[in-house]
Amino acid sequence: MKNPDKNISAVIGGAYSRVDGPLKVSGAAHYSSDRRLPGMLTAVPVSATIAKGTLIRLDTQAAEHMPGVRAVITRRNIGPLYRVNKASKVKIDESRPPLEDDVIRYYGQYVALVVADTFEQASAAAAAVHAEYRSERPNVSMKLSPQEKPEEDSKRGDVDAAFAAGPVTLDATYTTPIETHNPIELHASVAAYDGSAFTLYECTQAIVNHRSAMAQMLGVPDERVRIITEYLGGGFGGKLWPWTHSVLAAAAARQLKRPIKLVVSRKMMFETVGHRPNTQQRMRLSATREGRLTSLQQDYITHAPVQDKRKENCGEATPYLYSTPNLRVTSAYARRDIAPDTSMRGPGAVPGLFAVESAMDEMALALGMDPVAFRLLNEPKIDESLGVPFSSRHLAECLRAGADKFGWARRDPRVGAMRDGEEVLGWGVASCSWMAKRIPAQANVQFNADGTLRVSSATQDIGTGTYTVLAQMAARDTGVPLDRVVVDIGDSQLPSGPMSGGSMATSSLVPAVSQAAKQALARLLEAASQAERSSLSGASVQDLTVTAGRVHRKGSDPASGLPFEKVLQTARLSHVGGSGKSGDSSSDPGADKVSIHSYGAHFVEIGWQPAIARLRVRRVVTFIDGGKVINTKTGRNQIEGAIMMGIGMAMFEKTSYDARTGAPINSNLADYIVAVNADTPDIDVTFLDYPDYALNELGARGIGEIGLAGFAAAVTAAVHHATGIRVRDLPVHIEDLL
Ligand code: MOS
Numbered sequence: 001m002k003n004p005d006k007n008i009s010a011v012i013g014g015a016y017s018r019v020d021g022p023l024k025v026s027g028a029a030h031y032s033s034d035r036r037l038p039g040m041l042t043a044v045p046v047s048a049t050i051a052k053g054t055l056i057r058l059d060t061q062a063a064e065h066m067p068g069v070r071a072v073i074t075r076r077n078i079g080p081l082y083r084v085n086k087a088s089k090v091k092i093d094e095s096r097p098p099l100e101d102d103v104i105r106y107y108g109q110y111v112a113l114v115v116a117d118t119f120e121q122a123s124a125a126a127a128a129v130h131a132e133y134r135s136e137r138p139n140v141s142m143k144l145s146p147q148e149k150p151e152e153d154s155k156r157g158d159v160d161a162a163f164a165a166g167p168v169t170l171d172a173t174y175t176t177p178i179e180t181h182n183p184i185e186l187h188a189s190v191a192a193y194d195g196s197a198f199t200l201y202e203c204t205q206a207i208v209n210h211r212s213a214m215a216q217m218l219g220v221p222d223e224r225v226r227i228i229t230e231y232l233g234g235g236f237g238g239k240l241w242p243w244t245h246s247v248l249a250a251a252a253a254r255q256l257k258r259p260i261k262l263v264v265s266r267k268m269m270f271e272t273v274g275h276r277p278n279t280q281q282r283m284r285l286s287a288t289r290e291g292r293l294t295s296l297q298q299d300y301i302t303h304a305p306v307q308d309k310r311k312e313n314c315g316e317a318t319p320y321l322y323s324t325p326n327l328r329v330t331s332a333y334a335r336r337d338i339a340p341d342t343s344m345r346g347p348g349a350v351p352g353l354f355a356v357e358s359a360m361d362e363m364a365l366a367l368g369m370d371p372v373a374f375r376l377l378n379e380p381k382i383d384e385s386l387g388v389p390f391s392s393r394h395l396a397e398c399l400r401a402g403a404d405k406f407g408w409a410r411r412d413p414r415v416g417a418m419r420d421g422e423e424v425l426g427w428g429v430a431s432c433s434w435m436a437k438r439i440p441a442q443a444n445v446q447f448n449a450d451g452t453l454r455v456s457s458a459t460q461d462i463g464t465g466t467y468t469v470l471a472q473m474a475a476r477d478t479g480v481p482l483d484r485v486v487v488d489i490g491d492s493q494l495p496s497g498p499m500s501g502g503s504m505a506t507s508s509l510v511p512a513v514s515q516a517a518k519q520a521l522a523r524l525l526e527a528a529s530q531a532e533r534s535s536l537s538g539a540s541v542q543d544l545t546v547t548a549g550r551v552h553r554k555g556s557d558p559a560s561g562l563p564f565e566k567v568l569q570t571a572r573l574s575h576v577g578g579s580g581k582s583g584d585s586s587s588d589p590g591a592d593k594v595s596i597h598s599y600g601a602h603f604v605e606i607g608w609q610p611a612i613a614r615l616r617v618r619r620v621v622t623f624i625d626g627g628k629v630i631n632t633k634t635g636r637n638q639i640e641g642a643i644m645m646g647i648g649m650a651m652f653e654k655t656s657y658d659a660r661t662g663a664p665i666n667s668n669l670a671d672y673i674v675a676v677n678a679d680t681p682d683i684d685v686t687f688l689d690y691p692d693y694a695l696n697e698l699g700a701r702g703i704g705e706i707g708l709a710g711f712a713a714a715v716t717a718a719v720h721h722a723t724g725i726r727v728r729d730l731p732v733h734i735e736d737l738l
Contacts, residue, residue, distance in 0.1 A: 011476045012698060013689070015633035019487065020231065020467045029231045032201040033188035037259035040190070041070055043115045043252050044122040045245060045262070046129045047271065051107040051138035051662020052337040059130040063114055066128060068121030071256055073113040075099040078251050082219055090212045091241050093274060094340040095308055097217050098244035098251075104133065105306050106339035107663040108271025113248050115256060119263075138337035138662035142177070144280040144301040146332035154319040154385055157326030162295035163286045170285045170363045174355040175729045176712075177654040178303070179276040180269065180664070181344055182674055185233025187264040187273050189249035193257065197224040198250055204242070205235045206499030208458050211492040213242045218250055227492040232462040232500075236645075237343035239462070240501045243273045270667035274342030275655060277303040277312050281355035285363050293363075293378050295326035298355065304333040305340045312341065313348030317433040317709070318356055319385030320595060322378040327385070337662050343501065345645060346705035349434055354649075354730065357430035357713030362726065370413065371429050371717065372403050383595030391596045391694035395431055398601035398623035398688065403429070405684065406603035406621040415724040423607035425618070426722025432600040432710030434503060436627065436692065436701035438585035441508040442495035445474055445516040446577030447524050451549075451565035453480040454577075455513060456488035459497030459505055464704055465634030469506050470513065472630055473698075477517030479546035480564070495579060503598075503702030506630060510696035511582035519578025521546060524564055527571040534570050536562060585695060594694050598701045600624040602643075604714040605681075608722045613734045617647050617715060620683045627701030628691035635703055639685045642707025648675035649708065650715035651731050 023029040048055070060072040071077075081097035084090050098110050112129050116122035163169060190201040198218065204210040207227040215225045232239065249262040264273060284297040302312040315329030344350075364374035379396050382389050403409070411427045412418050418425040443457040455474035461467045471485040488494060498508040525544040528536045528551045536544065536551060545554050552561025568576065585591060605619040620643055629635040652673035658665045666672045685707075691699020716727045719737070727736050 011472050011482055012630050013628065013632060016468055016472065016482070016631050018465055018468050018634060019471055020461065024231065031185055031231050031233055032190055032203050032229060033186065033261070033263050035190040035201045037190065037192055040259040040261055041115050041117060041256065042119045042122045043113050043249060043260050043262040044119070044126040045110040045248060045268070046112040046114065046126045046131065047108045047268065048104045048111050048131070050104055050133045050135045051140065053104050053133045053135040055102040055104060055111055055131060056134050057132040058112060060112065063125040063128040066121065066125040068117035069114060069125045070117070071115045072129060073115065073252055073255065075102065079255055080219055081217055081247060081251060084213050084216045088216070090216060091209055092213050093241050093308060093310055093342045094244060098248050106337060107661065108268060108339065110244055110248060110272065113252055115252050115260060140336055140338055140657040140659060140662045142278055144278070144303070144334045146301050147335055148333050150299065150330040150332040153315045153329040153331050155328045156385065159295045159297050159326045159328045162326040163284055163297065166286055167289055168287045168366055170283065170359055170366055172359060172362060172728060173280060173282045174358055176279045176351040176354055177730060178278045179344060179649065179653045180655045180672060181236040181238030181274065182269065182669065182672065183234030183236055183238065186266065186269060187239065187243065187245060188262065189246045190259065190261045191249040191253035192259040193253040197226070199226045199228065200246070200250055201228050202246060203232055203239050204229050205232065205239045205460060205462050205501055206241070207460055207490065207492045208496050209499060210242050214247065214250060217247050228490060229460045230490040232460060235462045235500070236345045237347060237501065238274050240343050240499060245272065266669060267667045270655060270664040271339060274340060276344035276347070277341035279312060279314055279351040281314055283355050283359035285359055287363060287367060291367050291369050291374050291377050293322055293324040296322065296324045298329045301332045301334055303336050303338060303341060305338055306335055308340045309333060310341065312351065314352030314355065316349040316352055316435065318352060320380070320383040320597065321356065321431065321433055323380035323384060338657070345642065346434060346708045349709050353432060353710045354712045357710045358716055358728065361428070361713065361717040372399050372408060375399055375431055386595055388593050388595050391594045392627065392690050392692040393599060394625040394688050394690055395599040395601070398599055398625055399431065402601040402603050402621055402623040405686070408603065416722060420607065422611060423609050424722045426606045426608065426718035426720065428604045428714045428717030428721060430602050430710035430714035430717065432602065432706055434598045434706035434709055436507065436596045436598050436695055437502065437504055438508040438582065438695060439498045439504050440583050441498045441512040442579065442581045443497065443509060443512040443516045444495050444577055444579045445478065445513060445520040446575050447520055447564050447568060448575045449565055449568040449573065451563065452484050452486045453478055454486045454488055456494045457497035457509060457512065458492050458494040459509065460490050460500055462500045464500070464638055465631060466500065466505055468634055469630045470509060473510060473513045474517060477514050478521055480549045484549060503704040503706065507695050507700050507702045510698050510700060512580040514697060515580030515582065516578045520576060523576035523578060524551065524567060527573055527576055528567045531567060531570045534562060596692065596694050598626045598703070598706045600706055602711050602714040604718045606715060606718040606722060608737065613738060615651065615732065615734060615737065618681050620681060622684070622707065623686045623688060624703060624706060625688045625690060626703040626706060627695065628699035629687045629689055629703065630698065630700050632687065635687060636685050638703050639707035640683045642705065643683050643711055644675045644680050646708050646711025647679055649730065650712040654731055
């Protein structure tokens with residue numbers, strides 16, 4: 001897409017607070033589990049206590065007679081449920097509907113649902129449901145050996161010959177554990193059924209996909225399912241695709257003809273709503289003595305559940321990140337008796353870049369080179385995997401400017417040589433990258449006679465600022481002040497919008513909103529020129545424009561014109577609007593002639609106090625090349641949040657499974673450690689802000705995920721610099737350093 005707009009107005013690139021912020025801090029924003037519908041009942045699932053086997057008996061009698069219990073729903077009485085047809089492009093990570101059969105495939109799988117008047121009654125009755133199983137020994141081993149033939153993901157040249165020729169080589173294996181999404185907002189469904197149609201208040205990052213998946217599973221047309229997600233308290237990918245509780249709640253509402261609320265517990269969040277699979281990545285690199293890469297190999301294995309399989313694409317960024325004539329990336333799966341995994345912030349590239357960037361650091365050391373200089377020396381001129389130029393790549397500037405701001409030149413490369421009092425300091429660096437794409441999007445823009453401008457799309461705000469950037473886009477495209485824009489999202493009945501995933505929502509919405517605004521403006525100006533008895537009547541549409549919400553003749557003082565609401569009132573119109581629709585970036589003309597990605601560099605200082613075994617991230621400087629940043633405040637927050645998550649990934653996060661029962665054992669926020677403010681140092685984020693017009697007319701690429709990519713590798717590089725210990729298995733444990 002060309003048409004670079006030289007006049008991106010000030011509203012784009014400003015530091016605006018979230019328009020939904022006051023609603024959230026005052027409690028006026030309704031999250032899905034806040035919904036209270038008349039006659040609503042509460043449902044609590046019964047979870048399997050084995051990880052593999054068969055349910056042979058389910059005794060629900062006692063539960064059914066407990067106070068307040070309305071139903072115990074099992075396989076026998078749930079009513080018809082269907083699988084999602086994968087050819088329909090509707091996405092779901094667990095294709096089996098709940099209670100489909102008596103086979104237990106993972107610990108915590110739902111075997112029944114108790115519905116009662118109150119949460120307490122439903123919980124007590126769920127505990128009284130007695131299940132008997134024929135149990136088999138599960139395999140939840142975190143040791144990965146490929147059980148399927150590796151697939152080749154990417155290849156160029158002859159890696160075997162290049163690696164054999166050396167002269168400097170590295171062969172190292174890195175692992176990342178299972179990590180579990182822990183948004184503060186639990187997954188929840190409030191389901192209502194009116195005898196023919198469903199209204200489902202959901203926690204989803206993709207309302208349109210959720211509608212189609214639920215329609216298929218419930219066996220009704222899309223039009224009879226409405227999904228509402230007004231606000232989300234975080235998702236991190238765990239809320240992208242529907243999970244079994246959502247279908248259970250809808251099926252219960254259908255059966256009981258009463259609204260049903262089902263809130264997934266924190267423990268169930270570790271069992272039934274996805275996680276990042278663990279990975280094992282063998283990296284082989286070779287280079288000349290001068291530090292030019294001659295080969296790069298990444299052979300990785302990830303967990304997959306027994307039934308469904310999704311690709312954790314660890315090799316996503318590997319083929320284009322550095323220059324090397326010889327490259328190979330392969331992937332393989334290891335099947336385990338573990339629940340289906342799913343996307344987690346930066347799926348694929350985040351664990352992938354931990355391995356790639358760690359290997360780059362180790363290789364720099366083996367060469368006796370500075371790790372920044374080593375990366376700069378291997379900066380490619382084009383995307384060598386596709387043989388096409390980059391649309392806009394400023395990784396080298398991120399590395400140089402980041403090094404400058406961090407003070408990298410003062411780094412003493414000797415292990416343990418830098419100190420601050422009792423702390424041994426370690427300085428580490430890593431690059432990062434993330435895909436940049438657009439997915440299909442539709443939006444409406446409407447001028448209203450009450451003086452507001454409405455922008456609407458069936459997308460959702462997962463807490464990242466979509467309400468705010470949509471308001472900015474609409475304000476910029478129409479000339480209406482930001483505070484008069486009303487944003488309507490979070491309802492699947494609106495024009496079909498993008499999912500909030502893959503850092504693609506904003507970039508996808510830009511062309512749709514701009515088209516819709518153009519059409520709405522044209523209709524407004526037409527109304528202005530045709531209105532009788534107005535100072536603008538008789539003006540040609542081409543001579544008119546809108547500034548600060550006023551329609552006026554081009555070149556004249558906006559004050560001489562009329563507020564747009566006056567124009568509509570004079571024309572006796574309640575509103576004029578337009579609609580916009582844009583496609584997938586892969587179908588743009590010339591899409592295959594350019595390589596579009598975001599880039600960045602992290603510089604990290606850690607402090608290690610051996611006397612008290614204390615490890616802390618002390619300082620972070622991050623430079624991000626994410627295209628034009630539409631809102632520098634919400635944008636910075638995205639990167640800061642991702643870096644906090646990166647501290648967690650590097651130092652804390654890991655879901656452990658009991659080898660005997662197959663249960664995730666640290667399934668609570670006391671034992672599954674996430675980084676909190678006390679773990680978070682000063683985070684200094686800079687956006688380079690080069691617009692990338694290959695993707696949309698604002699040049700915005702997307703910044704939700706890139707801040708997490710590469711970060712853990714910068715931490716382990718810093719740990720090595722301080723201690724001489726190379727941690728290749730995340731997270732870094734204090735014991736590793738003693
Ligand atoms: Mo992100 S894992 O695409 O929510």
